[in-house]
Amino acid sequence: MATGTTKNGTKIISAEEFVVAFAECETMEQMEQRTGWTRGKVMYRAAQLRKRGVQLPVKFKAQGGGKRLDVAALNALYEQHTQKPAEQPVKSKGGKAK
DSSP: OOOOBOTTSOBOOOHHHHHHHHHHOSSHHHHHHHHOOOHHHHHHHHHHHHHTTOOOOOOSOOTTTTOOOOHHHHHHHHHHHHSSOOOOOOBOTTSOBO
16 A cells, blocks of 8 residues: 655555545554554544545544543643743634634
8 A cells, every 4th residue: 555655664655545545444443554554643644635625524533532621720730830820812803712
């Protein structure tokens, strides 16, 4: 499947080869074996192709998802260790933080 390797030994896989493997593999483990890439590299490549308009479904979910961050507690922890208040996010007209 690989058409070469990079300087660090990672297999070079064309977008066409990746899409075929993505379509044929049912699990992330199969994708990892087929491409020789880590889970993170597979997920990154799929995300990059989606950004360019390739209609790949999200069939492999990131691990550990679903846990919400306690932003107030994290800001308090930051302040505790730096002795200065955390900066407040800048709000746009839409009301969402930038």
